[in-house]
Every structure is written in C-alpha cells, then in structure tokens.
Amino acid sequence: xxxxxxxxxxxxxxxxxxxxxxxxxxxxxxxxxxxxxxxxxxxxxxxxxxxxxxxxxxxxxxxxxxxxxxxxxxxxxxxxxxxxxxxxxxxxxxxxxxxxxxxxxxxxxxxxxxxxxxxxxxxxxxxxxxxxxxxxxxxxxxxxxxxxxxxxxxxxxxxxxxxxxxxxxxxxxxxxxxxxxxxxxxxxxxxxxxxxxxxxxxxxxxxxxxxxxxxxxxx
Amino acid sequence: xxxxxxxxxxxxxxxxxxxxxxxxxxxxxxxxxxxxxxxxxxxxxxxxxxxxxxxxxxxxxxxxxxxxxxxxxxxxxxxxxxxxxxxxxxxxxxxxxxxxxxxxxxxxxxxxxxxxxxxxxxxxxxxxxxxxxxxxxxxxxxxxxxxxxxxxxxxxxxxxxxxxxxxxxxxxxxxxxxxxxxxxxxxxxxxxxxxxxxxxxxxxxxxxxxxxxxxxxxx
DNA sequence: TTCGTTTGTTTGAGTTGTCAAGATGGTAAA
DNA sequence: TTTACCATCTTGACAACTCAAACAAACGAA
Numbered sequence: 094x095x096x097x098x099x100x101x102x103x104x105x106x107x108x109x110x111x112x113x114x115x116x117x118x119x120x121x122x123x124x125x126x127x128x129x130x131x132x133x134x135x136x137x138x139x140x141x142x143x144x145x146x147x148x149x150x151x152x153x154x155x156x157x158x159x160x161x162x163x164x165x166x167x168x169x170x171x172x173x174x175x176x177x178x179x180x181x182x183x184x185x186x187x188x189x190x191x192x193x194x195x196x197x198x199x200x201x202x203x204x205x206x207x208x209x210x211x212x213x214x215x216x217x218x219x220x221x222x223x224x225x226x227x228x229x230x231x232x233x234x235x236x237x238x239x240x241x242x243x244x245x246x247x248x249x250x251x252x253x254x255x256x257x258x259x260x261x262x263x264x265x266x267x268x269x270x271x272x273x274x275x276x277x278x279x280x281x282x283x284x285x286x287x288x289x290x291x292x293x294x295x296x297x298x299x300x301x302x303x304x305x306x307x308x309x310x311x312x
Numbered sequence: 313x314x315x316x317x318x319x320x321x322x323x324x325x326x327x328x329x330x331x332x333x334x335x336x337x338x339x340x341x342x343x344x345x346x347x348x349x350x351x352x353x354x355x356x357x358x359x360x361x362x363x364x365x366x367x368x369x370x371x372x373x374x375x376x377x378x379x380x381x382x383x384x385x386x387x388x389x390x391x392x393x394x395x396x397x398x399x400x401x402x403x404x405x406x407x408x409x410x411x412x413x414x415x416x417x418x419x420x421x422x423x424x425x426x427x428x429x430x431x432x433x434x435x436x437x438x439x440x441x442x443x444x445x446x447x448x449x450x451x452x453x454x455x456x457x458x459x460x461x462x463x464x465x466x467x468x469x470x471x472x473x474x475x476x477x478x479x480x481x482x483x484x485x486x487x488x489x490x491x492x493x494x495x496x497x498x499x500x501x502x503x504x505x506x507x508x509x510x511x512x513x514x515x516x517x518x519x520x521x522x523x524x525x526x527x528x529x530x531x
Numbered sequence: 532t533t534c535g536t537t538t539g540t541t542t543g544a545g546t547t548g549t550c551a552a553g554a555t556g557g558t559a560a561a
Numbered sequence: 562t563t564t565a566c567c568a569t570c571t572t573g574a575c576a577a578c579t580c581a582a583a584c585a586a587a588c589g590a591a
Contacts (some may be wrong), residue, residue, distance in 0.1 A: 098578065119539060132579055134540055139577095151586065180428050181400070192420055199418035201411055207401050277545060319546065338569060351549055353570055359549095370556065370569060533591090540585070546578085551569070561564080 097198035100167045101126060102136055106146060106156055107164035116153040138243075165229035170197040170205060172218035172225075175254070177208045179219040186219040188259035220260070221251030221270040221307070236307035239276070239286060240300055247277050247308035259302050266296065273311055314364075316417035317385045320345060321355055325365065325375055335372040384448035389416040389424060391437035391444075394473065396427045398438040401480035406479030407439040408442050439479070440470030440526070441487040455526035458495070458505060459519055465494050466527035485515065509519055 095103065105125045109117035119137065123130045134150075141148035145160035156164060174193040178184045184192070209215075216232055217223055223231040236250045249272050252260060273291040280286070284300040298306065314322065324344045328336035338356065342349040353369075360367040364379035375383060393412040397403045403411070428434075435451055436442055442450040455469045468491050470481060492510040499505070503519040517525065 096577080121536090123539095128578090129580060130539060131541075131581080135578085178423070182423065182430070184423070184426065188422075192423060195420070196415075199414050201414070203405070203407075204397070204401065204411060207403065211401070251483050315547080340566095347548090348550060349569060350551080350571075355548080535590090536588085538585100538587075540583100540591080542583080543581090548577095549575080551574085552572090554569105556569075558565100558566090558568105559564100560566100561562100 095145075095163055099136075099140065100198055101161070102133075102140065102166045103145065103156065103164040104171075106154070107161065107168065110155050116155040118153050134307055162229055165225045165231075167197055169225040169227075169229070170200060172222055173205060173208050173212070173215075174200065175210055175216055175218045175220070176212055176224070180212060185261070185264060187257045187264050189219065190254045190257060217270075218254070219270070220254040221249070222254065234307075234309065238304050239298070239306040239308050240281075240303040242274050242276065242308060242310075246273060246311040248273050248311050249306060250309050251307040253305035253307075256302075256305055259305060268296075274308070314382055316408045318355075318359065319382070319417055321352075321359065322364065322375065322379055322383040323386045323390075325373070326387065326490075329374050333438050335374045336373050358382070381448055384450075386416055388444040388446075388448070389419060391441055392424060392431070392434070393419065394437045395431055395434055396441070399431060404474045404480070404483060406483050408438065409473045409476060412450065435438035436469040436489075437473070438489070440468070440475040441473065452506050453526075453528065455528055457523050458517070458525040459500075459522040459529050461495065461527060461529075463495050463497070466493060468525060469493050469528050470526040472526075475521075475524055478524060487515075493527070 102122065105122050106117055109115075109121050109125060119130050119133045122137075123133045126133070137146060137148045137154055140146045140160065144156060145163065146154050147157050148154040171193045174196050175186075175189045178189040178192055179186050199207070214226075215224055221236075223234065225231045227311075234250055239249075249270060252263065253268070254260070274288040274296075275291075277287050277289060281300070283299075286298045286300075286303045288296045288298065290296060321341065324341050325336055328334075328340050328344060338349050338352045341356075341510075342352045345352070355366060356367045356373055359365045360373075360380065362375060364371050364382065366376050367373040390412045393415050394408045397408040397411055399407050433445075434443055438453075442453065444450045453469055458466070458468075468487075468489060470489070471482065473479070493507045493515075494510075495505060495507055497506050500519070505517045505519075505522045507515045507517065509515060
C-alpha cells in the first residue's frame with residue numbers, strides 16, 4: 094500500500110505528464126507539491142526502486158504502468174468524493190477540492206463503492222473532470238481551453254478544480270457545467286474575453302481564468 | 313493541532329480513565345493502542361509538556377482539561393461519523409467503527425457540521441453511545457452491563473462498538489438499540505444469560521458478550 | 532567554445548513515531 | 562524486612578519524510 098505521501102507524488106506526476114505518455118521533471122513536481130527539489134529527487138529514487146516511475150536522473154521521469162494504475166485510483170477517489178460532497182452533502186463546488194484532497198487518502202474501498210453506487214456510477218465530477226472507472230479507464234473529451242479558441246458558440250465542459258476563488262465566482266454568477274456560451278471578442282492582446290450566456294447576460298474573463306475553463310464547440 | 317497519533321492517544325486515555333476523574337497507566341494505554349510501553353512513556357512526556365495530560369512517572373496519568381476537550385472532540389467526530397455511515401450511507405452498525413476510526417482524523421470541521429445538521433443534531437450514535445455536543449458535553453446515562461444485573465425487564469441502551477463480530481451477530485438477529493428484553497436466568501456460573509425478547513424469541517449470550525451490552529431497568 | 536544561469540543531485544541534519552532491550556523502581560509475598 | 566517480579570523508564574536505533582546548502586550537470590547565448 095502506498096502511503097498518502099506517495100499517493101500524492103503519483104497524482105502530481107500524472108497531472109503533470111498528462112494522461113498520455115508525456116514526461117515531467119523534478120522541478121515541476123517540487124513546485125506542484127511545494128517541496129524542495131532535493132526532496133523530490135529522493136522520492137523519485139524510491140518510487141523508481143518500487144517500480145512505480147521511470148526515472149532517469151537529470152533526464153526526466155514518467156509513470157510506469159503500476160504507478161499509473163495507482164495514480165488513477167487516487168484520481169478516481171478524489172473525483173468521486175468531490176461529486177459526493179456536492180451532490181449528497183450539499184457543499185459548493187468551489188470548496189470541495191481541499192476536502193477531497195484529504196479524504197481521498199482516508200476512505201476505504203468499501204465506502205468508495207457505496208458512494209459510487211449511491212451516485213449511480215457517475216462519469217464526471219462537479220468540475221466536469223472525468224471519473225476513472227474501477228479499472229482506471231476514463232472517457233476522454235476533446236475540450237480545449239477557452240483561452241485558445243476563436244469566436245463562436247461553445248459548451249463549457251470543464252473548469253479546473255484547483256482555483257476555488259474562480260469556482261466561487263462562477264458559482265455566484267449561476268454558472269454551470271454544460272452551459273452554452275458565445276465568445277464574441279477574443280481580444281487576447283488586452284487579455285480579456287467576453288462571453289454572452291445562453292440565458293442572457295455577459296461575462297468577462299481574464300486570460301488567467303479563461304485558461305482554466307474548457308469548452309467544446311457547439312455545431 | 314494535534315496529529316492523528318496524538319488524537320488517538322488522547323482518545324485512548326479518555327476511554328481508559330472513564331468520563332469521570334479516573335486515572336490510567338502506561339501499560340493500559342500500550343495494550344489499548346498495541347504499542348510498546350516505552351513508546352507510550354515517550355509520548356506521555358510529550359503530552360505532558362504540551363499540557364494535555366497530567367503525568368507523574370511511574371504513578372499514573374490522567375487528562376488535563378485541555379486534553380479532555382481535545383479527546384471529546386475526537387469522540388464527537390467518531391460518533392457522528394458512525395451515525396452518518398449508518399443512516400446516510402447505509403452501512404451496517406457492525407462495520408462502521410473501523411471506518412470512523414480513520415475518518416475521524418481526516419474530516420474537516422465544516423464537513424462535520426454539515427453531517428451534524430443533516431442528522432438533526434443527534435445525541436446518540438448507532439451503538440447507543442452519547443455524542444458530545446460542540447462543547448464536549450455528553451448526556452450521561454445510567455446504563456449498566458447486562459452481565460451485572462439481576463433478572464427483570466430492561467431496555468438495551470448501548471452496545472460496545474469495538475466488537476464487530478458481536479454487532480454483526482446482533483444485527484442478524486434483528487436486534488436494535490432501544491429494544492426491551494427480559495432477563496430470566498442469570499446463570500453466571502455457567503456464564504450464559506438467557507433473554508426473552510419483547511417481540512418473542514429467545515437469545516443466549518455468553519458472559520463476554522453480556523459485558524458489552526448495556527441496559528437500563530424498565531419500570 | 533566558453534561562461535553563466537538554470538536545473539537537478541548529494542549530503543547532513545531534524546522531526547515524528549516507533550521498537551528492542553537493558554536498567555530501575557514499587558510492591559506483594561515470604 | 563527482604564526479595565522477586567512486574568511495570569515502567571531509558572537508551573539507542575530505525576523508517577519515513579522533509580529541508581538547507583553545497584555541488585554538479587546541462588543548456589543557451591555570446
């Protein structure tokens with residue numbers, strides 16, 4: 094059984110390397126987990142010995158299959174817990190990330206199964222992130238950051254769960270996953286995007302925020 | 313903030329010294345937590361320095377007010393979580409203890425408040441143990457182990473939550489907190505107690521089990 | 532190519548929580 | 562009172578995780 098520290102490293106690596114076969118670096122992990130690079134080096138040597146990551150000193154690293162499986166399990170827990178906290182406990186989508194960050198290491202498989210069942214084997218968490226199934230498979234989406242798209246009509250399919258201030262603000266505006274928007278003036282130089290909402294009303298997002306909102310084109 | 317290890321020590325001391333002003337010993341704690349006495353000694357010195365316990369080497373120890381408060385908080389968490397797992401998550405009362413043992417250290421105050429609210433500020437957990445309120449106050453009961461009472465009519469008010477085999481067995485028999493029973497032949501020599509249930513049917517309990525079932529006399 | 536910056540590694544040390552094993556104290560039986 | 566035993570305490574050690582700071586490699590600009 095990996096300790097919760099190890100689980101956090103694996104999760105961070107997965108996040109940084111992406112779901113594909115990317116790689117990441119010691120420095121990135123150190124920044125993500127807010128530890129010093131030396132600490133990460135030490136941990137990578139360990140994880141490498143345990144067969145969880147592929148680590149070439151000074152060259153970079155990536156998850157091996159076993160590490161990927163473990164990481165996916167943690168992600169599954171995290172997202173199921175987030176959804177549970179919103180749907181069942183009535184918490185706000187902007188406040189569940191931190192909570193899930195801790196509970197994901199504490200909850201038993203049995204309780205997790207119960208949650209999964211209670212929610213009807215959901216496929217997406219409250220931020221639109223896909224929930225891996227028991228085998229670690231995820232439904233891929235073709236979402237693109239709002240920041241990178243041209244003018245047109247889109248559906249919001251996902252918002253990064255890391256920025257609770259943004260989530261709280263969107264929440265106050267009554268914003269929901271699945272909502273359709275129209276992007277009118279992608280004025281990237283000024284760093285401001287203007288959206289008109291299907292229900293009427295406008296919203297202005299800065300570049301930083303627009304990078305965290307993922308959309309799919311609407312035909 | 314006490315670490316979860318410290319919380320466990322405080323909880324164990326509370327359990328062993330009783331809610332009153334009893335005391336306990338290094339050895340008892342070591343057995344309860346399944347660590348060596350030396351480990352407990354080390355920890356007691358720490359807790360003493362932190363002002364949480366009153367510790368006289370070789371003489372015994374007890375919780376100081378601040379330690380008592382902390383311990384009560386943990387107990388409150390534990391019992392609310394147990395009740396939540398039974399009432400909301402549909403787990404069985406025989407299996408929630410271990411789960412709560414872990415979650416009690418992981419859950420946030422905010423989530424705990426939500427649970428408290430959702431359950432309507434309950435006063436007793438699924439095993440009949442009183443749930444301390446936010447200030448650590450508990451409703452005392454006058455319950456006595458079934459093992460120690462004479463023949464007569466009683467109401468079951470509490471069953472120790474530590475023995476999940478017993479709880480599972482009682483559960484299978486359809487046994488519930490609050491049920492009335494009649495104790496007919498307290499044959500302590502043979503170590504068997506026979507009960508007749510209000511709904512009809514009989515039950516035989518060994519001495520070990522009868523020590524874990526707490527009852528109040530029914531007029 | 533070479534030098535300076537960035538990135539990564541090594542080393543030594545600290546913290547928390549644990550054990551094993553030997554030393555010591557308290558006490559009940561002789 | 563004395564002794565033996567058991568509970569408790571002390572010491573030294575270890576495992577996991579972390580940091581600070583010295584050191585080394587790699588990269589890119591000149």
